[in-house]
Amino acid sequence: MQPASRPSPSEGISDPTERRAPVVPPARTPLDDAPPGTSPSTATGPSPAPTAPAGPAAGVTVPATGAAPGGLRPGPLLVLILGTLTALAPLSMDMYLPALPEVTSSLGTTSTQVQLTITTFLIGLALGQLLAGPLSDAVGRRRPLLVGISLYLVATAACAVAPNIETLTALRMLQGLTGAAGVVIARAVVRDYYSGVAAARLFSSLMLISGLAPILAPVVGGQLMRVTSWQGIFVAQAVLGVFITLLAAWKLRETLPVQRRRPMDLGDTLRTMGRLLADRTLLGYLLAFAFGFSSIFAYISASSVVLQEVYGASPQTYSLLFGLVALGMVGFTQVNGRVLVGRFSPNRLIVVGLGVILGGGALLVVLTAATEASLWVIVPVLWVTISATGLVMPNCTTEVLNRAPHAAGSASALLGTSQFLVGSLVAPLAAMGGGETALPMALTLTGMAVVALGALLALSRPWRRG
Template sequence: MTAATTVAPDADAGARLSRTGRLRFALILGGLTAFGPLSIDMYLPALPGMAGDLSAANSLVQLTLAAFVIGLGAGQLVAGPLSDAFGRRKPLLVGVALYITASVLCAFSPSIEMLIGARALQAFGAAAGIVVARATVRDLFSGIAMSRFFSALMLVTGVAPILAPIIGGQLLTVTSWRGIFAALAAFGGVLLLVSALALPETLPQTSRRPARIGGVLRTYLSLLRHRAFLGSALTIGLGFAGMFTYISASSFVLQDIYGLDPQAYSFAFGGGAIGLVIMTQVNGRLVGRFSQRGLLRTGLLAGTTAGVVATVAAVAELGLPVLLPAVYLVVCSNGMVMPNAMALAMSDHPDKAGSASALLGVLQFLIAGASSPLIALFGESSAVPMVALMAAFFALALTSFLTMVRPRSAGA
């Protein structure tokens, strides 16, 4: 099969793929969605050292995270309609090339201000990969099969947050934070080559929608007016914000407050990612036996409860042996929340999968981007702000789900 072949004339084309074909799609699409966790997690061990190297306050260094997350959300608003208009491949290849260029700029940034700007540009490039990956899954699958493939995709992408801080910590033994961004540029180069050679076009010419501004805005408004879609999108965004709060603040909390060195921190951080991977695979096996709504509700209840336990542990200063397991449970709960909420959000919109994927992404990352300034606002001298915000975001996600994502009728 050549890269230019169109393979998805309908949303159930994935059922006709061979096992090898599914594995190939999972690896490539997993690599594309890994842009986010790799670009966020790999340089986390270097954040305290970066602050000293660039003579910048911790709050400014954390803005490099916020800039990436907000850029990732905004970039998807552009990439989504373009992928619906021109197919999946062209916007993807341009986006990955932009990611490579911006990663090089990050590596050579002489100031924190330039680094923040380069990170936003890097995120715009990464956005194309994330949008196209989700839209391609919707092109190929529907229903329970789509939820299962999203779970399989999270297995591939789940390896990224496990390995990224470990790789980043080990790279710091031989290079500086600049070398980490050089490694990200190299990863982008490999993915650009693989995508160009092995990823086929999955959106037929007859299914494409013109990328006119008026039409794009009407599409986004129609999605936002769809109660179940908006509720699922808010659930995804708030649940991810709970996890991103940990991603954003854990480097300072675990190293500056609890005294872990960069290497120990990278392994401690990886523990939560292992839980996330396990939970996504448990979810993949449970989908079909239990309803997607039921699994989603269970994940949200578990994350909210664990967030409350973590907050109590932080206030009572019970130490890492009590705090970390509760935090890990908050993180891994997303393995049950994200695939099911994403499948519920996209199931009713096969004709505008790119735009739906983009809107899911922008809400997810814009909401998550608000967590970094909140952490800075409440201070970094204690773990309490981090875990309290994690609990609050999950509680809001549970509220959004219960009030907006209503069950379908038996006939539907």
Template sequence: MTSATSPAAARPVDGDPATSTIDVPEGPAASLTPGDLMSPRQRLRLVLVLGSLIAVGPLTIDMYLPALPSIVADFHTTSAAVQLTLTGTLAGLALGQLLIGPLSDAIGRRTPLIAGVALHVVASLLCAVAPNIAVLGALRVVQGLGVAAASVVATAVVRDLFSGAAFARLLSRLLLVMGAAPILAPTLGGALLRWTDWRGVFVALAVLGALLIVVAALGLRETLPPQRRRSGGVVATLVVYGTLLRDRTFVGLVLVAGLAMAALFAYVAGSSFVLQDQYGLDEQQFGLAFGAGAVGLIAATQFNVRLLRRHSPQRILVAALGVGTGAGLVLLAFAATGLGGLPGLLVSLWVVLAAAGLAMPNAPALALSRHGEAAGTASALLGAVQFGVGALAAPLVGVLGTGAVAMAVVVAGGMVAAMAVLLVVVRPSRLADLAPTAVVVAAH
């Protein structure tokens, strides 16, 4: 097991700790992490650059949600078949992270990042001319493969520079930037649909990807120096994955993060049909309702930063899953009985999203604090499980139906399962050794 502070600290070169290649310092500075050497302005720049890169994932997932009913009509297919295009994106994200994470540990962060976003641009353009639902689904898998690079590399860069509770704090800041994506995506998609069809949404995603390639090329330098890179090819990669999978606490925390993500993606997969077909909202109203939920998610991630000044990530995670489990069960009751109507359904959903916003920065931070020596591979496994479980949750909503009850069953099930894994597999008594306490956080 690697402690949260085990990675050697780094000294920046070229005067920019946020974006320069990192070297190992000597003397008293060896007790510092690279993030300790960064000024507030440099941290802000890092958040903006990495946040914009991470945001392309939620945009790719969410921006076409208002158009799902239109795609059903255009291809003369079923809602379940169209939901599989969402599953394809999540599956591509999961597989792509498993491949790109170890690659970034071996050759550095920048090259896989830029190549992956370029693949996303090409796939987006091809989605815009897809002739049928099968081709669209396959291309959405390729889209997910490409966008996985942005997600896993950005997380690994943060782990290169920070650890423990400081990692959780910066991840919360990143989620603030990234959180604009789920707020804007359905709204932007709905606005685009006023003057174009669903194909225009994919053209917009291609343009965004091209802009992000420029951002990555100009705004992010290498954070993994050659002396810290891993070599050994496929065999070494499998050995590292084996080491990670034998760590019960790491696996449990990864599953907790994945099940919380499953609850979120069940909402993503089912909300457009529930809110538009069952409750009669139009595309623009749906975008506003969906964005309101994202506001709650973002508010929770930023409240997490304040909480970390007084409480440990472990304590916040346990409390968040407790609240999320309770809210999920209330949501299921409202959906099954019709009590509360649309307001009751939305409020309980928003509480679940807020709980997920507290859980999602802390579970990964605690998990990755154990394996800083293989941040890219560990981040890849974490992301693969998150999006892989999400990929299972999306079609499960479609199989159960397109109504509120089906969505609520999967949302509540994800939160209940996350709490069960935390209690049975991770065990709260083991969490105390994983990360610095709030006193350490407050000192930064």
């Protein structure tokens, strides 16, 4: 890989109150071709980006023009707030997993019906982002965020007193719908503050928190089940929701100024989404993100059965191995944000990450189909393969949002919706082998990497962007 010499000209949104250096014409984004009258921002296109100095700092760090005076500036507290918001989804799903058997017996239902509460939560999470993202582009980030997570609190508390499985299933969908506001708006807030390399660094920091959530949530849920019932899981989630709601209300100011907002109606929302998807460069990054992330879903859905029943790991060993793989993914995101970004272009890092996933998946296919490899051969390959998603996710997110500076909420909604929809469809494929073979998991990992890398190369053409 070669060092990146300069950022994409589409990166950055200049503050009109600051003294500007000579500018270069900005790259066109999918919203520059919007019809007249859509919104002031789309009529004029993005503000010119300042010329970046030569050197290793290949990004433009730009404070949000809409940040309130004295409001929260980028720093550790912002990372904590936004990271916790993005972690609400995995916490709400994974903390609940140890309670599934008790829910089944307590509500007098079947395991299939209880599993449906997870499916409806994921559906709500995907659909909620399609609403919260465009809404935050229209009225700003702060109000939809606070309303969304406040309703999440209500839905979560109601789950704790659900009298039957039907009510719990409906409330879990509502929990996903409302919790989606935190996930999608947190990404949009990052784009309001930063673009380019600086945004990729901040996304990597957020993934440190959201990546630890799937590791810690089942452990916390299991420990809670030692001292309380399944209802206590939802009480704990509600307490966390109260904490993040109060912290966001106290410290997180509006980051989207009025002049950059887009009027929202169904037709405008659909046109905006259509223009975003019609941009082949953005679509390539979006598909690379969705199918690259689906490798994590494939691993999570199949690893428990594969490692324990096919390769003989004990539950304790499996828990340790699962945590090590997850820590590898988190570690790669931190190396990406602290070491690689700024020295190498995001495009090169995405290609390398997807290439590693593809190579690891192909090696797993060979090991599972043609050899009798042991657990201690399979696990290191899995570790490298899944860890490589830490190079793909933050950089794809940055590139998608850079293509839509005036519709970051809508672009973030597309990221989140595609992520969970593709992941939920792919997960059952990886688990088709049951306790007999790991081959379906290996084939799924390989296939998803092929689709992701193919879409990136065919649509985004990253070699033209450094």
